[in-house]
Amino acid sequence: MATVLADTKHLAMADFKGKVDPDWCPGCGDFGVLAAVQKALVDLQIPNHNVVTISGIGCSSNFPGFINTYGMHTLHGRALAVATGVKLANHELTVLVTGGDGDGFGIGGNHFMHTMRRNVDVLYIVMDNQIYGLTTGQTSPTSRVGMKTKSMPFGNIESPVNPISLALTAGATFVARGFSADQKHLTELIKQGIQHQGFSFLDVFSPCVTYNHDNTFQWFRPRVKKLEDDPAYNSTDWMAAMEKSLLWGDEIPIGKFFERTDLPALHAAEPVLDAGPLVHSDPHIPPDVARSFVEELM
Amino acid sequence: MKKTFTIGIGGAAGQGVATPGDIFAKIFSRRGLHLNAYNAYQSIIRGGHTFLTIRTGPEKVTNMGDRIDLLIPLNQDAMDRHLGLLTNGAACIYNADTIKPGAAAEGVALCPLPVSKLADISRNKVAQNTLAVGAGLSMMGIGFQSLEQVLSEQFKKKGDAVVSENVGIARAGYDYATANFKSFAWPLPLTGKRYAVLSGNTAMAMGGAAAGVKFYCAYPMSPSTGVLHWMASHARKAGIMVRQVEDEIGVVNMAIGAAHAGVRSMCATSGGGFALMSEGLGLSAMMETPVVVIDCQRAGPSTGVPTKTEQGDLWQMLGAAFGDYPRAIAAPLDIGDCFKIIPEMFNIADRFQCPGIVLCDLLLSEGRLSVDPEDLDFAPVVDRGELITTAPADSGSNGEGAYKRYKFTASGISPRAVPGVPGHTHTAASDEHDEDGVLISDEFTNPTKRRAMMEKRMRKVAGIEAAVPPPALSGPREADVTLIGWGSTNGVIAEACEILNDQGISANQLQIRWLVPLHGEAILNTLKNARHTIIVENNYSGQFARYLRSETSFVPNGHIRKYDGEPFMPHHIVAAVKEQLGGSVSLSVPAHEILV
Numbered sequence: 001m002a003t004v005l006a007d008t009k010h011l012a013m014a015d016f017k018g019k020v021d022p023d024w025c026p027g028c029g030d031f032g033v034l035a036a037v038q039k040a041l042v043d044l045q046i047p048n049h050n051v052v053t054i055s056g057i058g059c060s061s062n063f064p065g066f067i068n069t070y071g072m073h074t075l076h077g078r079a080l081a082v083a084t085g086v087k088l089a090n091h092e093l094t095v096l097v098t099g100g101d102g103d104g105f106g107i108g109g110n111h112f113m114h115t116m117r118r119n120v121d122v123l124y125i126v127m128d129n130q131i132y133g134l135t136t137g138q139t140s141p142t143s144r145v146g147m148k149t150k151s152m153p154f155g156n157i158e159s160p161v162n163p164i165s166l167a168l169t170a171g172a173t174f175v176a177r178g179f180s181a182d183q184k185h186l187t188e189l190i191k192q193g194i195q196h197q198g199f200s201f202l203d204v205f206s207p208c209v210t211y212n213h214d215n216t217f218q219w220f221r222p223r224v225k226k227l228e229d230d231p232a233y234n235s236t237d238w239m240a241a242m243e244k245s246l247l248w249g250d251e252i253p254i255g256k257f258f259e260r261t262d263l264p265a266l267h268a269a270e271p272v273l274d275a276g277p278l279v280h281s282d283p284h285i286p287p288d289v290a291r292s293f294v295e296e297l298m
Numbered sequence: 299m300k301k302t303f304t305i306g307i308g309g310a311a312g313q314g315v316a317t318p319g320d321i322f323a324k325i326f327s328r329r330g331l332h333l334n335a336y337n338a339y340q341s342i343i344r345g346g347h348t349f350l351t352i353r354t355g356p357e358k359v360t361n362m363g364d365r366i367d368l369l370i371p372l373n374q375d376a377m378d379r380h381l382g383l384l385t386n387g388a389a390c391i392y393n394a395d396t397i398k399p400g401a402a403a404e405g406v407a408l409c410p411l412p413v414s415k416l417a418d419i420s421r422n423k424v425a426q427n428t429l430a431v432g433a434g435l436s437m438m439g440i441g442f443q444s445l446e447q448v449l450s451e452q453f454k455k456k457g458d459a460v461v462s463e464n465v466g467i468a469r470a471g472y473d474y475a476t477a478n479f480k481s482f483a484w485p486l487p488l489t490g491k492r493y494a495v496l497s498g499n500t501a502m503a504m505g506g507a508a509a510g511v512k513f514y515c516a517y518p519m520s521p522s523t524g525v526l527h528w529m530a531s532h533a534r535k536a537g538i539m540v541r542q543v544e545d546e547i548g549v550v551n552m553a554i555g556a557a558h559a560g561v562r563s564m565c566a567t568s569g570g571g572f573a574l575m576s577e578g579l580g581l582s583a584m585m586e587t588p589v590v591v592i593d594c595q596r597a598g599p600s601t602g603v604p605t606k607t608e609q610g611d612l613w614q615m616l617g618a619a620f621g622d623y624p625r626a627i628a629a630p631l632d633i634g635d636c637f638k639i640i641p642e643m644f645n646i647a648d649r650f651q652c653p654g655i656v657l658c659d660l661l662l663s664e665g666r667l668s669v670d671p672e673d674l675d676f677a678p679v680v681d682r683g684e685l686i687t688t689a690p691a692d693s694g695s696n697g698e699g700a701y702k703r704y705k706f707t708a709s710g711i712s713p714r715a716v717p718g719v720p721g722h723t724h725t726a727a728s729d730e731h732d733e734d735g736v737l738i739s740d741e742f743t744n745p746t747k748r749r750a751m752m753e754k755r756m757r758k759v760a761g762i763e764a765a766v767p768p769p770a771l772s773g774p775r776e777a778d779v780t781l782i783g784w785g786s787t788n789g790v791i792a793e794a795c796e797i798l799n800d801q802g803i804s805a806n807q808l809q810i811r812w813l814v815p816l817h818g819e820a821i822l823n824t825l826k827n828a829r830h831t832i833i834v835e836n837n838y839s840g841q842f843a844r845y846l847r848s849e850t851s852f853v854p855n856g857h858i859r860k861y862d863g864e865p866f867m868p869h870h871i872v873a874a875v876k877e878q879l880g881g882s883v884s885l886s887v888p889a890h891e892i893l894v
Contacts, residue, residue: 018725019734023741049720054555057728064725065737070717071725072558073737075581078551081543085555085563086717088539089513093559093717111551114544272539279560279687279716281537283510283680289535290676293504297494298327298671 015048016041018066029206029217030060030127032180037096037125038067039183040190051094054083056103059134060127060206063098077108080115083122084266090279091267094194095122102132105141105161116170116199121265123193123200126163127180129208130215137211147214164245164257167201168238174200175241175258179224180207181217182254189256198265205254220252227255235259299800302355303486305434306366306383308376312344314424315372318431319350321452323495325435325444326354327668330489334359334789335666338864338894341520341604347375349894356489359668360632360789364869367482368437370430371397379893381406387483391433391475393426409433409479416470425467432471439485442472494671498636498662499524499566501669502592505640506564507536508676511590513556513563515541515549517571520604521660522594525566546571550578550591558587558726560687560716562644566592569611570601572618579653580619585726586704586714586755588647588654588683590640595659597863606863607660609785609836612813612845615655624650624710624758626766627814629657629785633667635811641678646765649683650758651714657813659836661865662786686715689722702733706750710757759815766812768820773799773806779875780828782854783835784810784842787866791834794871801872803879810842818850825852832856832878834871856884864890 009015016038024030041051051069055061057076064071070093074082083097104112104126115124131149132138138151142163146155167175174196178186186204193200205224207217227233227244234240241258267273275281285293305322309315319335326333333354340346351362369390371377377397381390386405394410402408411433417425428449435445446465453461496504503525506514514533516526526542533540539556543549549565557563567575572593582589595611597603615627626646630636639656647654703724705712712733715722725731729739730748738747771780773795783791788809798805808824810816825831831854833843838861846852856878860866866888874886 019736020742047720048723049718052559052717053725062737062740065727065735068723070723071727071735072555072585073725073727073729074554074585075551075577075728078547078578078581081548081551082555082558084541085513085515085552085557086559087555088541088552089556089559089561089563090716090718110544111548114548270539272534272537275537278512278537278539278556279718281512281561283512283562285507285536285676287676290508292535293507293532293676294494294671294674297496297500298492 011042011045011047013038013042016068018068020065022066023062024059025210027209028059029129029180029208030063032183032186033125033127033204033206034063034066036183036186036190039187040194043187043191044194046094050092051096052086053096053098054079054086055097056099056108058100058103060098060100061103077103077106078111079103080108080111080124084115084118084120087120087122088267088278090277091121091273092277097122097124099126101126101128101130101142102140105163113170116167116172116201118266119171119173119198119263121198121267123190123202125190125202125204127206128163128203129206129212131208131212133208133211144214162245163203165242168242168245168258172201173198173260173263176202176256177254178202178204179220179254180204181221185226185254192256196259197261197268198263223250223252224254225251227253227257299796300355300357301484302353302359302363303367303438303482303484304351304353304363304365305368305370306349306351306380307370307372308347308349308380309372310345310375311339311342311348313372314427315348315350317424318370318427319352321431321445321448322352323666324448325440326486327493327495328444329440329486330491330493331356331486332359332493332668333495334361336362336661336865337664338892339605347379347894349376349380349892354486356487361793362865362867364867368434370434372427374398383892389437389479389482391430407480409475411471411474416474417467422463422467428464428467429471432468433475433479436472436475437479437481439481442469445472492671493668494674495666495668496633497524497664497666498630498633498658499594499664500528501633501636502566502640502656502658503528504674505637507532507538508637508678509641509644510562510680511538511564512561513539513553514565515543515552516565516567517543517546517549519568519571521596521663522566522568522592524663525592546574547578550575550589551581553589554578554582554587557589558585558716560685562648564590564592566594568594568596569598569614572611572614576618579625580621580623581728582653583619583623583625583755584728586651586712587726588651590643590647590654590656592656592658594663595657603863605660607836607865608861608863609659610841611657612841615657615813616845622756624652624755624762625655625814626652626762626812627655627657628812629810630662631785631788631809631811633662633665634669634673636662637674641680645679645681646762648685649681649711649765650762651683651711652758657785659786684711684713686713686719686722689719691720703735704731704733704751704754706733706754708757709761710754711761763815763817766815768817769808769810769812771806771808771824774804775806777804777806777829779803779805779830779832779879780808780825781805781871781875782808782831782833784813787834787836790866790868791871793868794875797868797872798875803875805875816849821846822850822852830855830879832858832875834858834866836860836865856886858886858888860888862890864892864894
C-alpha cells in the first residue's frame with residue numbers, strides 16, 4: 001500500500017512547465033527533448049527548486065526558460081564551466097546542462113573535454129541538429145561532409161566530430177545517444193543520466209526542420225537502432241562502446257553506449273566537501289586556523 | 299629622512315638567490331624591523347640574472363629605495379652589473395675564489411671571502427651564499443643566534459647533520475667577517491616588535507579567505523600564480539574549493555557558477571588571461587551574480603614581459619566587456635592593502651550584485667612587505683547584501699505575485715535567491731530579461747522593458763559611489779607640487795614627497811585607490827587650488843591621466859611615466875619633479891639605472 005506523505009506534493013508535468021512556451025519552430029526536435037526532461041523529473045520526483053538547468057546560447061539553449069527549475073542561460077559555449085561551479089558550490093543540486101552542437105562541440109569544445117575528464121556530476125544533453133540554427137543556418141562541428149550551408153555554400157569539406165567517441169576518449173563515465181522522436185527511450189536515458197554519479201553525456205538527434213534538410217526525422221527514423229535491443233551488448237565494455245560509436249550510415253546506434261560507476265565524481269573526490277555543500281558552510285575561518293596562517297609568515 | 303639599510307643579492311636563477319633573501323627577511327622582521335623586498339627576475343628557470351633587493355629599517359619601508367648598502371654578487375655577472383651602484387659607506391661581499399671585483403667607488407669596502415678555505419665547497423654547493431649571509435650579519439651588528447635559529451628552522455626537515463653543517467658554515471663566515479671586515483656605521487636596531495612578511499599574492503589570497511571566499515579557481519599566469527599557490531596549499535584548512543581550470547574563460551565562468559549557487563567566489567589572472575575573461579564579466583553584470591576578479595598587471599601588450607611590472611591594464615579594465623554595466627574597480631596601495639581590499643571588494647560586489655575587479659601589479663603581487671600581524675584581520679565585516687538562502691518548503695511556486703529575481707527597486711538591487719531555495723525558481727540569463735527573468739531578447743523584445751531593466755541595473759552605480767570613500771590628499775595642504783598616482787606607486791611617491799620636502803620643495807600626494815567609482819568631483823575639488831600637478835604612473839601613455847581627463851576634463855601640468863618593466867625608485871620621481879618645476883619639460887621618463 002502506498003504511503004502518501006501529507007507535506008510532500010506529488011509533482012506532475014504541469015509543475016515543470018516554464019513561464020513561457022518554447023519559441024522553437026513548429027516541428028523542432030527540441031520539443032521532444034524538453035518533454036522528455038520534464039517527464040524524467042516527474043518520474044524521479046525531484047523538487048523544482050533542487051534542479052538547476054544551465055545552458056549556453058543557441059536555439060536549444062533557450063531551454064532553461066521553458067522549464068520550471070532554477071535556470072541559468074549563460075554565454076555561448078560556457079554552460080559546462082558555469083555548471084561545474086554550481087555543482088561544486090552546492091553538490092546537493094541536480095544539475096542539467098542543455099545546449100546544441102555548435103555551443104558544446106564548437107565554441108565550448110575545450111570545456112566539454114575537460115568537464116568530462118573531471119567527472120563533474122552533471123547531465124549534459126546536447127540537442128544535436130548538425131547545424132547552426134539561431135544564426136540562420138551555418139555549418140556546425142557535426143555537419144556531414146558535403147552539406148551545403150550559408151557558410152559553406154559549395155559543401156562542407158571538414159570532417160565532423162564524433163561526439164560519442166570523443167566523450168568516450170575524454171573519460172566521460174556515462175555516454176548515451178537518444179532520438180528526439182523516441183520519447184520513451186529518451187526519457188529513460190535522461191533518468192539514467194541524472195542518476196549516474198559523475199559526468200553523463202547524452203547526445204540527442206534533435207532535427208532542425210528549418211535549416212538542415214539532410215538529417216531529418218525521416219532520415220533518422222529507419223537508421224536508429226537501440227543498443228538495448230541487442231542482448232549481447234555490454235555497456236560496461238569501453239572497447240565495445242568505442243566500436244559502436246564509429247557506426248554511421250544505414251545503422252546508427254542509440255541508447256546507452258557506456259557507463260562506469262567505479263570512479264568518484266569530482267565533488268566526491270574533494271575532501272573540502274566532506275562536511276557538506278560549500279553554500280552551507282561558515283564563511284569565517286576559525287580563529288586558531290587564521291592564527292596559524294599568520295604565524296607561517298613570521 | 300628615515301634610516302634604512304638595503305641589501306642587493308644578484309646571481310643566476312637556480313643559484314639560490316631566494317634563500318639568503320628569505321633568511322635576511324626573517325631575521326629583520328623578527329628584530330622588529332620593517333622591510334620591503336623586490337626581486338627583479340627573468341622568465342627562465344635556470345640561468346639568466348636575478349637581483350633581489352631587501353630594504354629594512356625601524357620605520358615603515360614602502361619601496362626598494364635609492365641606495366644599496368650591501369651587495370652580495372653570487373657570480374661574476376652580478377658583480378659586473380652592480381658594483382658601480384655602490385657609493386661611500388657601502389660594502390660588497392663576494393667569493394674571492396671565483397669572482398673578480400671591478401673598480402669600486404671611493405669609500406666602498408670590498409670584502410672578499412676565501413670560500414674554499416672557510417667551507418668544504420665540494421659538499422655544500424651553496425656554501426658561498428651561507429658564508430656571505432653570516433659575514434653580512436656580522437657587519438650589520440646582528441648577533442649570530444638569530445641566524446642559527448633561522449638556519450635550524452630552514453634545514454630542520456633535512457636532519458641535525460645538515461643543520462649543524464650549515465650553522466657551521468654560517469659561523470665561519472660570521473667570524474671571518476668579525477675578524478677581517480669593518481662593520482657598517484649603523485648597526486641594525488632591535489625594536490621588540492614582530493612583523494609578518496608576505497607577498498601581495500599571499501595577502502590577496504588570505505584576504506579572500508578572510509572575506510569568506512569558498513571557491514577559488516585559476517589558470518596559472520605570472521604574476522598572479524602566487525594567489526593560486528596559497529589557495530591550493532591552504533584550501534583544506536580554510537575550507538575552500540580550489541580548482542585549476544583549462545583556460546581563463548573557464549575560470550571566470552566557473553567562478554560565476556559557484557557565486558550564483560551562493561558562495562563567495564574569486565579568481566586571479568594577469569592581462570592576457572583577463573582578456574579572455576572579459577565576456578564573463580558581462581555575464582556577471584547581466585545575471586547580477588557577484589564575482590571578484592584580480593588582475594595582476596605585467597608589462598604588455600600580448601605576452602609582453604611576464605616577469606616585469608607595469609600599470610598598463612587600466613583601460614582594459616575600464617573597457618572590459620561590451621555594453622554598460624555597474625562594477626567596481628580598485629587598486630591596492632601596498633601589500634597590506636592587498637589583504638584589506640579583498641573583503642571590501644566582496645562587500646561591494648555582494649551588495650550591488652556586480653563584478654568587482656582588483657587591479658594589482660607584479661610589484662605588489664610578487665614583492666614582499668612586513669605587515670603588522672594585527673592588520674591581517676580574519677574577522678572583517680562580511681555583508682552578503684540582499685541574499686535569500688532559505689525559505690519554507692511550502693513557499694509558493696511561480697504563481698501570481700511570485701518571486702521576481704530582477705524586481706524593479708529604487709536602489710536597483712533585487713533580492714537574490716540562490717538555487718535550492720523553495721518557491722524562488724527563476725532563470726538568470728545573459729540575455730536581456732524582464733523582472734521575472736523571462737527573456738526580452740528574442741520573441742518578447744520590448745524597448746520600454748529594455749530601458750526599464752537597463753535603468754534598474756544602472757541605478758546601482760549611484761549606490762556603489764556612495765559606498766566608497768573619495769580619495770584624500772596626504773602631506774601639507776598647500777604645496778609647490780602635488781603628485782597624483784594610483785595603486786602600487788603609493789609608497790614610492792610618498793617617499794619622493796618626503797625627500798622633496800626635506801630639500802625645501804613642499805610636496806603632497808593624491809593617491810587613487812578606487813578607480814571605479816572615481817569620485818571625479820571630489821578629485822577636482824581637491825586639485826582646484828594645487829599649484830603644480832604631476833601624474834606619476836608606470837605606463838607609456840598615461841592611462842590614468844587619460845582616464846581622469848575623460849571623467850573630469852582635468853589636465854595636469856606634467857607627467858612622470860616609466861614603462862621599462864621596473865618600478866619607480868624615489869630619486870626618479872624627485873629628479874623629474876625638479877626638472878618639471880624648473881619649467882623645461884612636462885613629461886619625464888626616468889631611466890632605470892639597475893641593469894636587470
